[in-house]
Amino acid sequence: MFRTRKIRSALILVALSVLVSACGFDSGGSGGGSESDFESTSVEFLVHTGPGGGSDIFARDLIEIMRQEEVISENWPVRNEEAGEGAGAMSYLAGQGDATDTISAMTTTWLTTPLTIEGAEITIDELTPIAGLIVEPEVMAVAADSPYKSLSDFVDAAKEAPGELVQAGGSTTEVGALNGASIAAEAGTDWQFLSFEEVGQRIAALLNGDADMMFGSASDFAAQVDAGKLKIIAAISPEPSPIFPDAPTAADEGFETTLVPQVRGIMGPPDIPEEALEYYQGVFERALETDGWKEYAERNGLVTELRLGDKWGDFLSQQNEVVKEALKGADL
Amino acid sequence: MTEALQGLADGFAAAISPTNLFWAFFGVVAGTLVGVLPGLGTPATIAILPPLSVNLPPAAGLIMMAGIYYGSKYGGSTTSILLNIPGEDASVVTALDGYQMAKEGRAGQALGIAAIGSFIAGTIGLLGLTFFAPVVADLAIVFGPPEYAGLMILGLSLIILLAGTSKLKALIAGVFGFLLSTVGLDLFTGAVRFTFGRIELANGVEFVALSIGLFAIGEVMINSEEQSGHQLFRVPRKMRELFPTKQDMKQSSWAIGQGSIVGFFIGALPGAGSTVASFISYTLAKRFSKHPERFGKGAIEGVAAPEAANNSATAGAFIPLLTLGIPGSASTAIMLGALFLYGLQPGPLFFTENPDVVWPIIASMYIGNVLLVMLNLPLVPVFASILRIPYYILSPGIIVISIVGVFSINSSMFDVWLLVLFGLLGYVMRKTGFPAAPLVLAFVLGPLFEQAVRRSLVLSQGDLSIFVTRPWAVVFLVCTALLTLGPTVTGVIKHKGPPETPEPSEEKEGEQSVDAPESKTEASISGKRQGRV
Amino acid sequence: MRKVDIVSGAVFVIFGAVTLIQSLQLSFFAEGVPGPGFFPGLLAGALMVTGALLVVTRVAKPEGAFEDFAWPTAWQARRSLGLWIAALGSVLLIGIVGFLLAMFVLVGVLLFVIEGRRSLSAVATVIITPLLAYGLFGVLLQVRLPLGLFGD
Structure with a gap:
């Protein structure tokens, strides 16, 4: 009798601990659901690049700003899941079930990867959209002594010599590559795409003349433009870049193709509880209103476009269609 | 020149302020720790620090990050030498001879020369950074895909030099390592290669799991076959015997000089890095050694050259970061991010517009180097005495640290499985006489070579002449031909010059059983290799 | 060591062959330049050739020309x-x-x-x-x- 009771209480204990662990709560203090509890939790902030990668730096900067502006009180450790261009991070996040202490930064890569990489099975639909934060207008850079003064100049030259001009960039499915391919397709011509892992190598290729042009974020080029080594001749986005407002957009130049924007936002696990979702949305809403953020966005040429919950989800599915079209056009 | 001197002087004035000095010290201590512990890489450590540096002025924050960066290269050699666990990517080569030295009871000398070599090379690299940054930056820009391809051919062709008794087996190990490096997503097309549907393999085989498996786990398995009741290695009791002698210094001087220069230039190239620098410097040291046969068996130059190279490479890596605003590695990318966060924009105008930030950072690195050598030399006897611990106690520790170290990189159990698998491979390779060094060398250089070749051919639209029409590419191809095909320069020197270095001890002589009947076949094979590449 | 070399050479030949077959699924050339399968294919071939060379050179020589292989007890x-x-x-x-x-x-x-x-x-x-x-x-x-x- 005594023994069975002991066994039973042990079993209950085991069951309880399994339950608690299944809920994904990390340490003892985070078991509740109210806002003040979330606040004291150290949130695992997932990114899909290694330390020093674009998403990694953005995430760490964002956390830094939120702490300085006292939007959050705890440091949020960043977790790098760099496998497979976002595929690793997406499947990690999908595996978090209804956890409340893991969220992830996402970029347009999260839309292209499931469509292009074999074995990347998780799509954005399986995750919970929390908030869309920014759109990074891409710009077109050429060497300062380049003969091309505008996007049309370059495209015309490409028409003269199809397949000979070179665009520098990252992987063949990154935003710049997709937009390059759609513009080329619209103009009925073609140019080479030269992949480099590091942004530094891409800019070096532009500086030494190996590559003729590159699409990238304004902040990548700013220092070289100031020094007179590069010039920005177009904005590869619907809106002009805040840093280079004089560069005409592709539409200004008469190109009608729908461009894929470089977006950054936040995703949560598939079954994140409603309270947690609201808590995070509140955090990012407040973060984007702080002076620290505004200053940061201005300096880096980012356009703040806050979208919460379903609005963000709808935007993503709409962008997913754009990406699909672009991939079809790029023959990938 | 005078401008640089003036800047440096101002920089020193700022760098010796108590705050900056403290953060430099903090950075190098943290860096040493991260370097000593295997796993958790330098970039990851630098990345978690900005929260600490928020309220610091930009110079102090960067001084700390830079301290971690070059401090970790100092620390990385420690576990490589003592336990055959590469503490850091760039220290893999150091294990080749460093660990053999430790086995001979010369751990102190190996650790000592690593610290001294790192200090000298770090300082030479800093002098280069101070006075020649703009020139080197221009050179780094000129380096396009065909030039990288040439440099990598040079590196890969030296694989043959890493052979033990059989060149053919070294070649097989090299080809296997190269093949292993092709696993994962192809950057150019997005195709997945040999991942067997595992997303964990999409970024390729984790280098740390490979190197620690082959080196550390394989070695523990080999050692476990002997009775391990007592300490495996002799550690001298006398303090004097724990430090490099004058003779050791003399013997290493060329290797340190060569490593400093090679490391500096390779470090300055975006996308090459200190691991590549250490490999190339090691093979060059062996190529030009009067006693190449001692390499891999405890040659002190084999520790001095790669350690020098990976430290001057860190100084070199600051050149594209500070003068061009283009980071060449993950660590420098994080530092660039930190500068952005401070509202600073490194680039061609950085030195003239922000001298108050640039020069204190550079000056602090001179100071940091002095701090590191002062910190590391007294630790040599302490670390060396770790080997006094009986091996049966040490070996479980090596396995546990290897497991947790590999796990810490990507928080991935998959990598730990790889570690165990490569441990067995390392053991079998040792048993069957296949050297591990060519495998890891090809694994590191292979992907850079493949990418460079494919990029070059994209540029030339498939025309192979691109490799022989660009001057630097030609220079590397000629060097490759001279180094591999030409009559051994060292052979000539050996006959002419008097033998400066003492002959290896009798004990070592006994180990060098070269199977003579083989040599003829091997020569013809190395010729074939040349044709293929 | 002779027998061990012959066996390990053969293992590499087989491994190379399997890898070569695998890499045939990847395109060797893409748009006139080496594709994702180019290097893996070439390397797998090289592994087969070098593995075979190891077998051949060892078979051609008498057992005495090599040190003994130390089997673990x-x-x-x-x-x-x-x-x-x-x-x-x-x-x-x-x-x-x-x-x-x-x-x-x-x-x-x-x-x-x-x-x-x-x-x-x-x-x-x-x-x-x-x-x-x-x-x-x-x-x-x-x-x-x-x-x-x-x-x-």
Whole structure:
């Protein structure tokens, strides 16, 4: 009798601990659901690049700003899941079930990867959209002594010599590559795409003349433009870049193709509880209103476009269609 | 020149302020720790620090990050030498001879020369950074895909030099390592290669799991076959015997000089890095050694050259970061991010517009180097005495640290499985006489070579002449031909010059059983290799 | 060593062949330049050629031309392979009972079973080694070590 009771209480204990662990709560203090509890939790902030990668730096900067502006009180450790261009991070996040202490930064890569990489099975639909934060207008850079003064100049030259001009960039499915391919397709011509892992190598290729042009974020080029080594001749986005407002957009130049924007936002696990979702949305809403953020966005040429919950989800599915079209056009 | 001197002087004035000095010290201590512990890489450590540096002025924050960066290269050699666990990517080569030295009871000398070599090379690299940054930056820009391809051919062709008794087996190990490096997503097309549907393999085989498996786990398995009741290695009791002698210094001087220069230039190239620098410097040291046969068996130059190279490479890596605003590695990318966060924009105008930030950072690195050598030399006897611990106690520790170290990189159990698998491979390779060094060398250089070749051919639209029409590419191809095909320069020197270095001890002589009947076949094979590449 | 070389050469030939077949699924050339399958295919071929060369050169020569291959004795194999199996088992255990417990088991097996130690210092090692690793990585470097099914 005594023994069975002991066994039973042990079993209950085991069951309880399994339950608690299944809920994904990390340490003892985070078991509740109210806002003040979330606040004291150290949130695992997932990114899909290694330390020093674009998403990694953005995430760490964002956390830094939120702490300085006292939007959050705890440091949020960043977790790098760099496998497979976002595929690793997406499947990690999908595996978090209804956890409340893991969220992830996402970029347009999260839309292209499931469509292009074999074995990347998780799509954005399986995750919970929390908030869309920014759109990074891409710009077109050429060497300062380049003969091309505008996007049309370059495209015309490409028409003269199809397949000979070179665009520098990252992987063949990154935003710049997709937009390059759609513009080329619209103009009925073609140019080479030269992949480099590091942004530094891409800019070096532009500086030494190996590559003729590159699409990238304004902040990548700013220092070289100031020094007179590069010039920005177009904005590869619907809106002009805040840093280079004089560069005409592709539409200004008469190109009608729908461009894929470089977006950054936040995703949560598939079954994140409603309270947690609201808590995070509140955090990012407040973060984007702080002076620290505004200053940061201005300096880096980012356009703040806050979208919460379903609005963000709808935007993503709409962008997913754009990406699909672009991939079809790029023959990938 | 005078401008640089003036800047440096101002920089020193700022760098010796108590705050900056403290953060430099903090950075190098943290860096040493991260370097000593295997796993958790330098970039990851630098990345978690900005929260600490928020309220610091930009110079102090960067001084700390830079301290971690070059401090970790100092620390990385420690576990490589003592336990055959590469503490850091760039220290893999150091294990080749460093660990053999430790086995001979010369751990102190190996650790000592690593610290001294790192200090000298770090300082030479800093002098280069101070006075020649703009020139080197221009050179780094000129380096396009065909030039990288040439440099990598040079590196890969030296694989043959890493052979033990059989060149053919070294070649097989090299080809296997190269093949292993092709696993994962192809950057150019997005195709997945040999991942067997595992997303964990999409970024390729984790280098740390490979190197620690082959080196550390394989070695523990080999050692476990002997009775391990007592300490495996002799550690001298006398303090004097724990430090490099004058003779050791003399013997290493060329290797340190060569490593400093090679490391500096390779470090300055975006996308090459200190691991590549250490490999190339090691093979060059062996190529030009009067006693190449001692390499891999405890040659002190084999520790001095790669350690020098990976430290001057860190100084070199600051050149594209500070003068061009283009980071060449993950660590420098994080530092660039930190500068952005401070509202600073490194680039061609950085030195003239922000001298108050640039020069204190550079000056602090001179100071940091002095701090590191002062910190590391007294630790040599302490670390060396770790080997006094009986091996049966040490070996479980090596396995546990290897497991947790590999796990810490990507928080991935998959990598730990790889570690165990490569441990067995390392053991079998040792048993069957296949050297591990060519495998890891090809694994590191292979992907850079493949990418460079494919990029070059994209540029030339498939025309192979691109490799022989660009001057630097030609220079590397000629060097490759001279180094591999030409009559051994060292052979000539050996006959002419008097033998400066003492002959290896009798004990070592006994180990060098070269199977003579083989040599003829091997020569013809190395010729074939040349044709293929 | 001769026989061992012949066998290992043959293993590389087979491995190369399998890899070559695998890499045929990747395109060798894409738009006139080397594609994703170019290097893997070439390297797999090179592995077959060099492996075959190893077999041929060894077959052509008498046994006496090589040093003897040192097969591990039964005692040695028990120790080296036992150590490996213990490591393998402990990695399996990490997923179930977490890092710390699995490492206690690993060090315990290595010292008590494989080494056959019974001393106080062995017991101390079993306790201290995993804790030291945990302290360095889990506490100092703040690595989130796996806690296993019963952890959290």
